[in-house]
Amino acid sequence: MQAGREVPTTSKCVPLSLPKGSERLCELCQGKAHLQCRKCRVTFYCGAEHQQADWLGIHERICELLVPIRTSTPLHPKHADYVELQLKKVELAEICRSVAQSKLSERKHLEALPAAQCCLRCSVDIYGPSTVQLVPAYLLLAEANMGLGNLALVGELLCQAEWAVLKSPDCGHSVHQQLHRSLGRLHAATGNLEEALVNFGNDIYFSSKEHGLDSPVTCAGYFLMADVFAKQGKLPIVRSLYSQMAHTWHSHLTQLLKAHGQNVHYPNPLLKASHDKGQRLEMDEMLRTMLAFQQNDPRNDPTQVALVSHCLAMLWFLGGDLEKALGFGGAALQASQLIPNYDLTEPIQGLLQLVHDLHTDPRPGSD
């Protein structure tokens, strides 16, 4: 592992020694290149700093994949190897996309930038400029830049994406939904709240069409929308949105927990795949925001507090962090005891019992 993360050595690349007309540009900033990756020999950098960033961001994953793509001469579409090469490029773009996505959900915006950039470059190479297939790449780039605060750049990128979508309106609900979500985020960040609401409205509409009313994607749209309403000071709407979301998530997590219950003594890879670390972090953040809202709400509704705390406890239990699960479960139990005849008290106690069992017997499956 450690060896893999080591940045490989580079060789100097003297621009004057290159064949005429083939100027080498930095992978990240498109500036004049002075260094060359020694491993693949097809990637160039302006300096060690950018090479380091690219290595961390994406190059480590794709270094060897780049070799056949970049060394081959442009082929005619009827050439025998053309299809194979295209497939390799598509694969490369997909790898870049997933890497960027997972870095973004882990909130590593700076690290996500090289991957997103590479994804965009690759997509342009495959599909041509300003086609609808570039939209995911644009959105990834925009999101990374949004995290870094480059709002002007985000605006430009989203403009490009919007134009591509406008040119082919039948590109599918999912693309529309992602574009509207990014636009909504941008508008919310720039303070254009009304416009943000329209975008999030579209986001929710399209994601309901694509994934259904109760899907986690739609829920995330509601969460963003609630945030805008909170900025506008419309607390009753926020309260109502949060309570609906809490219910939806609660039923999702209860189902997951039930599925988990079937093989409770084994750490299951299936759930980790469906709910990877990044997604769990996102959910955790949303649920925490909701919990903080409920606790600070002058109306202080213990049912909502219990519901959200129970959600968090289940989430962390599924994520394997028993300490946190115990903490939130305790809070949920405390809140639920304030309500007479609350139907969640029993499931909460059941969960706490489960956590205790695991605590006292940490490696049940080892023998």
Add this chain to the structure above:
Amino acid sequence: MNAAARQRLLPDVRTRSKGARYRLKDSLQTDLASDKPAQILSKEDVAQSRNSLMHSICVEMLRGGFHRSFSELFSLLSSEEAQRAAAEPGSALSLQAPLAEQQDKLETIRLHLCRAEQAERTGSWSVACDQRLLLGLHFSAPEDLWLRLHFYHSCADREQGGRSRPATEARACMAELYLQRGDLEQAKLQAEACLKQAEDGGWMDSAGQPLRLRARQALCRIYSRLADAPPAASDHHQALTLLHRGHSMAAECRWSWNSRVNGAACCSGTTCVCVTAEDKRLQGEAACRLGLAYQRAGDHGTARKLFSTYMQICGTVQDTDGLGEAYEAMARSHDSKGNVDEAVRCLEELADISRSNGMQHKLADACVSLGRIYYSLRQYTRAWESFLQGFAVACDVGDMALLQKAQVWAATARAHGTMRDHITDVEAATPVALQRLVAWKATRGRQPLSADSAAHTATVHWQQHIGQ
């Protein structure tokens, strides 16, 4: 855009000359310069024309924060879509316009759902239910029945506000709808719940009619329909219990109306009269059904009592159809108890009523029944007259089955009559009788035994019928 601007934008095509195109271009340019806001469409306008109707309405709701309304409308539309997809091509469902394309309906749903959600946010549950009730009442077309049921259910089955006035009215409406559709169990469930709530609350419905009464009326109908449902004669007891409940519902209805009308008249006189008449009729019908059930069960005394109640009620509300029915049923009861005089009286009443009200079928029936009673009493002449009358009416109506029946009966009665006359004459052996016999012998059936020619007609009828 005002009229002048439109005129400038759209030059008259009829007076178009060679230079018109250039002038149009000029005018557009000046318009752009002078009247900018009218030219540039807002972002909303663009979105509205680009997106589908359903899309615009959903986004409009969401942007106002009405996410629950959005979810509801969205799931309504998707369930409709799923049903349409499952329906066979060419069926009624696939032919009518989808809800997603009917702007006025969608707008109405949006408006009321958003109002309901707004009210729910502030905790005024009753207002929220009211809006849902309005939605349920709004749709009347038969293809929108599912929408009505959805909104009534969503109004009545709320956790909060489920016991409010609008929710109770929604239950009454649902009971009536289910009754129409023949879903008696659901109808009964809703009507009983409605009655319970209405009695606690003492509410009026939107038209000013007490909900309690509406529930009772519905229940009365439901019980009688339920009593019809078990196979006849197999379970009298159950049917009787149901009908008793229906009857007592109707009676309570009457009673509470009377007390209300006597007490404080809070609604206008005409509606009161109208409603009481309707109630009375209902009570009468309930009594009649109960009477018929008793008749089937063989308890003719109770049946007669109920029929006379029905008669009285029909007399007050001037329901001649009902009156006829009552006399008919009454006559049947009397007849089966061997109470012939009473039965004859009832049937004669029935014949009179039918004759004066032009109820020909009833009249023919009455005549034939009367004839049969006379026939069984061996009063052949009267029986024959009655049958003949029935025959004539049946001819007028063109009821073939009844006509043939009357024919046969009339001929039989006449034949019996002639035979009896013949035997009397033979046994009497007086000169007058003998003369009559000799005269008749000469013609042998071509001529009637007595002087009247009616016997001949009967014989002809008889032969006709045999011929058929």
